[in-house]
Amino acid sequence: MRLVSLALWLFRAGRRRFALAALLATLVALAGLLLMGTSGWFVAACAVAGLAGAGQVFDIFRPSAVIRVTTFGRAAARYGERLTSHDATLRALNLLRLGLFRAEAGRGLAAHQRLRSAEALNRLTADLDAVEGLLIRMVFPGLASGAALLAGGAAIWALIGPWAAMGVVAVMLAALCLLVLSAGGLSQAAAAQETALQSLRAGTAEAFRLRSLSAIEGALPGVLAQVLSQSEALEKARARIDRAERRAQAVLTLAGPLAAGPVLLAGAGPAETLGGVLIALALTEAPRLMWRGLSEAGRMRLAASRMSPAPALTIPAPMPPQGPPLIARDLVALALDGRPLNAPIALTLAPGDWVGLSAPSGRGKSSLLWGLVGLGPIQGAAKVFGLTPDQALTSGLVALVPQRPGLIGGTLAENLSLAAPKATEAQMQEALTAALLWPVVAPRGGLGMVLESQGAGLSGGEARRLAVARAILAAPGLLLLDEPTEGLDADTAKALLAGIKNALPQAAVILVSHRAEDLGAVGQIVHLGQSAPGPAPLA
Numbered sequence: 001m002r003l004v005s006l007a008l009w010l011f012r013a014g015r016r017r018f019a020l021a022a023l024l025a026t027l028v029a030l031a032g033l034l035l036m037g038t039s040g041w042f043v044a045a046c047a048v049a050g051l052a053g054a055g056q057v058f059d060i061f062r063p064s065a066v067i068r069v070t071t072f073g074r075a076a077a078r079y080g081e082r083l084t085s086h087d088a089t090l091r092a093l094n095l096l097r098l099g100l101f102r103a104e105a106g107r108g109l110a111a112h113q114r115l116r117s118a119e120a121l122n123r124l125t126a127d128l129d130a131v132e133g134l135l136i137r138m139v140f141p142g143l144a145s146g147a148a149l150l151a152g153g154a155a156i157w158a159l160i161g162p163w164a165a166m167g168v169v170a171v172m173l174a175a176l177c178l179l180v181l182s183a184g185g186l187s188q189a190a191a192a193q194e195t196a197l198q199s200l201r202a203g204t205a206e207a208f209r210l211r212s213l214s215a216i217e218g219a220l221p222g223v224l225a226q227v228l229s230q231s232e233a234l235e236k237a238r239a240r241i242d243r244a245e246r247r248a249q250a251v252l253t254l255a256g257p258l259a260a261g262p263v264l265l266a267g268a269g270p271a272e273t274l275g276g277v278l279i280a281l282a283l284t285e286a287p288r289l290m291w292r293g294l295s296e297a298g299r300m301r302l303a304a305s306r307m308s309p310a311p312a313l314t315i316p317a318p319m320p321p322q323g324p325p326l327i328a329r330d331l332v333a334l335a336l337d338g339r340p341l342n343a344p345i346a347l348t349l350a351p352g353d354w355v356g357l358s359a360p361s362g363r364g365k366s367s368l369l370w371g372l373v374g375l376g377p378i379q380g381a382a383k384v385f386g387l388t389p390d391q392a393l394t395s396g397l398v399a400l401v402p403q404r405p406g407l408i409g410g411t412l413a414e415n416l417s418l419a420a421p422k423a424t425e426a427q428m429q430e431a432l433t434a435a436l437l438w439p440v441v442a443p444r445g446g447l448g449m450v451l452e453s454q455g456a457g458l459s460g461g462e463a464r465r466l467a468v469a470r471a472i473l474a475a476p477g478l479l480l481l482d483e484p485t486e487g488l489d490a491d492t493a494k495a496l497l498a499g500i501k502n503a504l505p506q507a508a509v510i511l512v513s514h515r516a517e518d519l520g521a522v523g524q525i526v527h528l529g530q531s532a533p534g535p536a537p538l539a
Contacts, residue, residue: 003297006304007134010092017088022140024081029144029286031074033152036282037159038066041275048270085136097128100307123198127303130194134300138293145176145286152283156276160268167262168280175255176287182248183294189244193237194299200230209453241295248291256281321397322386325349325478325508326372330380333364333371341367343529344380349508351477354501356511356519359528365512366403368528369480372510373400384478392478399476403483405467407455413447415455415466419474427473434499435469436492437462461487465496472503479509490517497521 011018042063101124149172157165207223263276293300330344341364349355357365371378374390384392392398399419407415416428423431428447432438440462441449451457458466464484471479479500485493497518500509511522519525 003134003301003304006131006300006307007139010089010096010131010135013092013095014088017084017091018135021081021085021088021136022143024077024084025140025144026147027077028074028081029148030151031070031077032282032285033148033155033279035067035070035074036278037155037275038063038070040278041159041271042067044271044274081140085140089132089136093128093132096131096307100124100128123306126194126198127306130296130299130303131307133293133296136293138290138297138300141286141290141293145290148283148286149173152279155279156263159272160263160266160276164262164266164268164276167265168259168276168283171259171262171280172255172283172287175251175259175284178251179248179287179291179294182244182251183291183297189237189240189298193234193241194302196230196234196237200227200234203227203230205453245295248295252284252288252291255287256284259283321395321477323383324385325351325353326382326384326510328372328380328382331368331382332379333367334377334379335364335367336377338377340364340379341528345526345528347510347526349478349510351506351508354509354511354522354524356513356522356525357528358513358519358525361514363528365528366482369400369402369482369510369512372478372480373398396474397477398480399471399474399478400480401464401467401471401482401484403464403486405455405463405470407451407458407463407466409451409453409455411447412441412445412449412451412466415451416447416470416473419470423473428469431469431472431503432466434472434503435465436496436499437465437469459487468496468500472500475504476507479504479507480512481509482512483514484511485513485515485518493518494521 042060045063046060149169152172153165153169156168204227207227210223211220259280260277263273263280266273266276268276326347326349328345328347331347332344333341335341341362342359347355357368359365367376368378370376372382372384372389374388374393378389382389385395385397387395387397389398408418412432413425413428416431417423420427425447429438432441438446449457455463455466464486468481468484481500484500485496488496493515494517497511498521509522511518513519
């Protein structure tokens with residue numbers, strides 16, 4: 001997506017609020033010009049009237065009234081512009097964030113696995129942060145600058161004359177061009193800074209995650225040197241940006257006095273001259289606000305280029321169920337390169353049915369589960385509650401507990417609330433009890449027990465049981481379990497499966513397991529045969 005397209009997308013996401021914010025930003029700039037021009041003319045005119053002995057008949061009421069009204073009006077417009085623009089931006093970014101994450105979630109198993117890396121997540125969140133000020137720091141100040149330049153030029157024309165007005169406008173246009181050129185030079189430095197920042201974040205996170213292993217292997221000095229090298233690259237990019245910032249500030253500082261030059265050379269009266277000078281100085285306010293956006297244009301452009309295609313402005317409503325939990329014919333799991341992993345199978349599940357999948361490792365059991373939730377390639381006809389797998393996933397009708405569950409750093413309650421944000425503490429405790437985890441975590445803080453990044457603090461079996469408890473809270477109609485009892489003894493494994501059945505009596509369940517005891521607890525076992533030789537089917 002190009003930067004212009006992204007700006008238009010954001011504007012459409014909050015059309016009315018952004019239009020009001022743009023209008024208020026323009027009014028702020030125009031009010032500043034009116035305030036400065038009227039104040040300068042009023043002060044000089046009062047002095048001239050006093051020297052001429054005409055102070056008793058000089059009208060001070062109307063100019064002072066204009067100054068008071070403009071002062072309060074400008075403050076109110078500024079407050080309204082900030083309130084409206086930030087509200088609209090947050091709403092638009094929320095839609096953009098949901099759309100981008102939704103698009104990433106639907107790109108299949110390979111993209112899903114890539115998204116879990118620190119670098120990918122850092123890049124995605126950094127891109128969203130980069131475009132936050134596109135409208136309020138670049139577009140709106142640009143519109144205000146254009147309106148102020150036209151109004152200021154017209155006011156100086158009326159007060160002093162056309163040559164002074166054209167001189168002021170020429171100086172300000174030259175300053176704006178220099179700012180744009182300076183911003184263009186910042187693109188590479190900003191891109192380098194963003195790349196270095198993301199590398200530093202990912203490298204630091206990885207260093208902390210592997211600190212124990214690095215210490216054991218004596219690799220800590222090398223890891224530290226790598227992080228310091230990434231930090232130095234970031235500081236070099238920031239130094240380049242700082243030099244460009246100083247050049248831009250010099251342009252903005254000199255623009256006002258240089259723009260006042262044509263006014264002073266015009267030889268108009270004291271009141272008109274002082275009013276014109278202050279108007280020329282006020283014309284630099286909008287470009288100052290605009291510079292911050294221009295300085296981040298390279299970072300914004302890089303972020304916009306990775307946001308393609310543009311996400312939908314509205315999130316479609318979940319589709320209602322239209323059939324049984326699962327009807328599948330000629331179902332084949334495919335490898336990421338398109339190879340079939342198993343012979344075609346047929347599955348039909350009604351509410352409450354349990355089916356076990358059995359096959360040697362590498363035969364496609366886990367891939368089949370990922371395909372049934374729309375996150376992996378499969379071949380054949382599959383309907384989940386009458387919907388396609390990806391439609392069923394977004395409707396909340398399906399839950400998958402993978403071998404390596406995705407947990408976050410935070411409390412147990414925060415991990416559980418990912419599946420059921422409105423769940424009460426009692427419901428969370430019931431789900432943990434069904435998953436045989438509550439007796440384990442209750443002495444360690446219960447729902448307030450804090451996990452480190454990626455759920456560190458729990459054993460592998462405990463992490464899987466936390467994922468099971470989260471799936472129970474989601475109350476799916478179809479539950480897919482991938483080796484949920486791995487690492488558990490036979491009695492605990494049996495109790496865990498019984499707890500799931502009691503908690504979700506109406507859910508259809510597909511269980512993948514290498515344990516004969518687990519498969520013996522289900523009503524039907526499907527053995528995945530080896531795929532027939534031949535050309536790889538289309539994904």
